[in-house]
Amino acid sequence: MPSTPTTPPIVAIVGPTASGKTALSLDLAQALDGEVVNTDAMQVYRGMDIGTAKLPPAERRGIPHHVLDTLDVRDPATVAEFQGWARAAIADIRGRGATPVLVGGSALYTRAILDRFEFPGTDPAVRARLESELAVVGSPALHARLRELDPPAAERIEVENGRRVVRALEVIEITGAPFSANLPVQEYVDPRTVQLGVSIDRETLDQRIAVRVRRMFDDGLLEEVSRLLDEGLAEGRTAALAIGYRQAIAVLAGEMSVEEAIEKTSVATRQFARRQLAWWRNDPRITWLPYDDPERVTRALEVIRAV
Structure with a gap:
């Protein structure tokens, strides 16, 4: 711009x-x-x-x-x-x-x-696996995992927002860095x-x-x-x-x-x-x-x- x-x-x-x-x-x-x-x-x-x-x-x-x-x-x-x-x-x-x-x-x-x-890339296989897990265990369980891995990101993402929780966990897995580091x-x-x-x-x-x-x-x-x-x-x-x-x-x-x-x-x-x-x-x-x-x-x- x-x-x-x-x-x-x-x-x-x-x-x-x-x-x-x-x-x-x-x-x-x-x-x-x-x-x-x-x-x-x-x-x-x-x-x-x-x-x-x-x-x-x-x-x-x-x-x-x-x-x-x-x-x-x-x-x-x-x-x-x-x-x-x-x-x-x-x-x-x-x-x-x-x-x-x-x-x-x-x-x-x-x-x-x-x-x-700049938005981090995506990995379809990782995303699909996390989304399958979301369907089984629910967003609160994945959000609890996110809170352990990246407390600042968990603080900013609603527990019920499974889509964003999955995205945060995906970025953490494929980059090896906290999701919050990519904000x-x-x-x-x-x-x-x-x-x-x-x-x-x-x-x-x-x-x-x-x-x-x-x-x-x-x-x-x-x-x-x-x-x-x-x-x-x-x-x-x-x-x-x-x-x-x-x-x-x-x-x-x-x-x-x-x-x-x-x-x-x-x-x-x-x-x-x-x-x-x-x-x-x-x-x-x-x-x-x-x-x-x-x-x-x-x-x-x-x-x-x-x-």
Whole structure:
């Protein structure tokens, strides 16, 4: 993603789920004549709207959005593929003289897009063996093995995310190095990159998450998931892992009550937010802006224009 002094910068907004990133992205896109690039791993799926807090088209203020609603729920998606899609969108936006504003909750995806990150190779035989083992012993057992081999990687990968656990174990086996050693280094592909973080205290964040999750179920998450199951959601290797969707599937299967699903989704979302923060807290390049600062747009623009 090469640039010149006249090329618009790349702006990325990071921060935990429910902190207010979306509103800031729209404000900045408007101020910068920009376009939004989604960096949420699950918002690429058509029909996954309520459970991903996807902004409806009518609320996008006429701002173009990219890497959104591009896959069916049966389609798998990898970080490497996402990196390619997002970088292509960024190049196109900047080529037209507009400013790309990246926003989404998937920390690894954002880092893979912004930073120098070469993906390790794959070994089909190793992958097939690990996937067969996953089907027999389950994701928690493989995650426990990953925690023994590479605690930092295990900390960043959900226990239930068998696909990513398998990938981490595969990389460890074929490279002889920890999976975490293959994660992005803190070096931007393009130096004209700005990361802005939305900071929020834990108590307020937890309250916001609780409100958001209950609203999702009130707004029809179960109906959305029922429709998506007819479209193949349960067979999807990526989409079916989304927080909220797993719990809704359990409700529809009679394995969990709605109230249990709301509580489990809230807990999982809070845990996800902690993992998000673990990615960002050690990145000194991020300028943090309080979620409730009335001047946060002005302050953000000052940081961007200084690049």
